[in-house]
Amino acid sequence: MLGKTANGLYWMYRYLERAENTSRFVDTGQRIALTRLGSSEKEWGSILQAAGAYDGYMANHDEITKDAVIDWLLRSKDNPSSVLSCIEAARQNARTVRTALTHEVWEAVNGCYMRTKSTLSHKVNERDLPAVLGVMRQRTALVRGATHGTMLRNDMFDFARIGTFLERADNTARILDVKYYVLLPTVMSVGSNIDNVQWEVILRAVSARGGFRMAYGNNTNAQDIARFLILDRRMPRSLSYCVSKIQDNLGYLATDYGTSLPSHDLVGTLRSQLSDHEIDDILNIGLHEYIQDVLKKLGVLGRQIEIDYRFYE
């Protein structure tokens, strides 16, 4: 398998994951705006931060308004993380690795691109927003389904998965980092309830409201949310889960190729860190510091994978 192909698959799935996350952020922001529970400007600002799009937005706008933020996140060509930019980048990568994809996956990603392009060709009306976001969810889910149903479980699949979970871990860490100040005051006094709106934002942004209720019931406290998003092994967007998946797939590569590489050590260290810690330890270290540390390690891991598997010359 070509290094370039590994690179293309990794980024194709990173971008697909990012597109999905960004559209989920838009959904979350819109939800808060509709319930009028928080300060709109502040909430949209933290949405931009969680989506990693705050600086870019501020460089192009004077003020934060709902319409402008939604447009920036959904369809701006100047925003490399907008849904439209991500889907275009995913499809561009898919074209370069076309020979590594099954017909079904290619059609799903090309169909996703065609639909996104036409849906987002003009500004989205507020009344059309739920339908548009629904289409995005369906289309990216279709690619994921085709991937699971038709791709061989070989090294190509491993790189696709590694891209997906690195992006996802990054995303979950960022939403936590943006919102840690909400969690902070209350985690110190164990058991106290946090503001409904705020936990709604966090859980909605990682599609985890149902999962959380199932695992912890209706009594929300900050500690449980932090534990759920960082350490829970059942939650498919938790840091612990994502890192364990990256470790699994890197492990399959090590077995297939018969070589262990520096990235395997890095992921091993990160994995034990996440499984050895209890939530109290993390809160003692400081939530912000802990998340920053994980984000940094994810970045280092990503770069090491590129080197180990010869993504570039």
Add this chain to the structure above:
Amino acid sequence: MSDDRIYDEMLGEGGGIRPAYSTFHDWFDGETPARLRAKQREAEEVFRLTGITFNVYGRAEAEERLIPFDIIPRIISGREWQRLSRGIEQRVRAINAFLHDIYHRQEIVRAGRIPLEMISRNEAFEPKMIGLTPPGGVYTHIVGVDLVRTGEDQFYVLEDNARTPSGVSYMLENRETMLQMFPELFSKNRVQSVQNYPRDLRRSLAACAPQVANGTPTVAVLTPGIYNSAYFEHAFLADQMGVELVEGHDLRVVDGRVAMRTTQGYQPIDVLYRRVDDDFLDPLNFNPESTLGVPGIMDVYRAGGITIANAPGTGIADDKAIYSYMPEIVEFYTGEKAILENVPTWRCSEPEALAYVLDNLADLVVKEVHGSGGYGMLIGPTATKKDLAAFRKKLKARPGNYIAQPTLSLSTVPIFTKAGLAPRHVDLRPFVLVSPDRVEITPGGLTRVALKKGSLVVNSSQGGGTKDTWVLED
């Protein structure tokens, strides 16, 4: 050009349906226009989703476009095909013998059948190939011979594409689409299959592997990248053959072999099916500006470390000036008369020919000797006075750059229009695979059709479309 001079492949004299089309025509009569229109739209949807697109050079916005597909098949009888394929095989064998000869002893020049300057002064002649015999002795592994028809048994070769002919993915996808949309047509007609082409291509390329290859030869397709007009085809063929699709920056010379960068290090390639022009193949040996090729690949090639398909320097065989000598070339190497006819050609480098061409410009087609894709040509009968005057100037300035041919009355095949079936001009590009032990021709090929009424230009870059091409089992 009056209509009665044009051969229609479906309608015979007096409007009767020719035998090859009779089953199809009965089916067509039972269909409603509305259903067929829906099918035509469905076909376009399939092509768009599959991504069967091409990029048009020199247009900023139109990055990816569909080549229009017409749902009416072009049908060739088994008997017609047999004769055609004999003619094609003869021609392709002659081309390979010719290439070996001009890069070695040049017997054909010694025999006085081709003037020396046609070779020595030809831009397509590649001095680096002198004295070099490619693995298996094959120069043109893949050839696409462009044919046009003017009558019942009259086929002319328009050009021999001996460098890197494209279009085979359309042949395959057109068939795939037709099979999906009109399965009933294929149970009524016995159409010869084209679907083995990728398998045959891989086998044929592997059979030309260099001696240094160990075990099953490693084959790869070299593409200029996703912005190339034929990228879809490069990816398609690599995928269908189950081989890697590489770009120049994936490759480098390692231990005397051309190797590709894989996730586990560099791995040598035995056969490179390159879809990159000679000039861009090796910046050390050819165009130093090229970033599409592999520095040093020619040195590996000369040392027998890799097979390049098609071989560098094959362009001289499909050069439009050499084309005019093809009847002599076929006869010289096969000892037989050419089965397929050549279009009479005036070489404007010769003063008498130039004078004739200038006097009769309005009746002729003028082409650049090294041109392709329908760019830079003049079609006299449809040209404006201004076009003619401009071309006269070009001809006088660089006569050696042009050849001229009479306008042929290309045959027509019906296409599906709002008003029902309507005849349009077509050509045919069958695809030929050459390996040391055989020449294989896929039954059918790519039919290109000029969608505009009366137009003779079938190139996709100039508004042409394609059709599925059937060869019936007799």
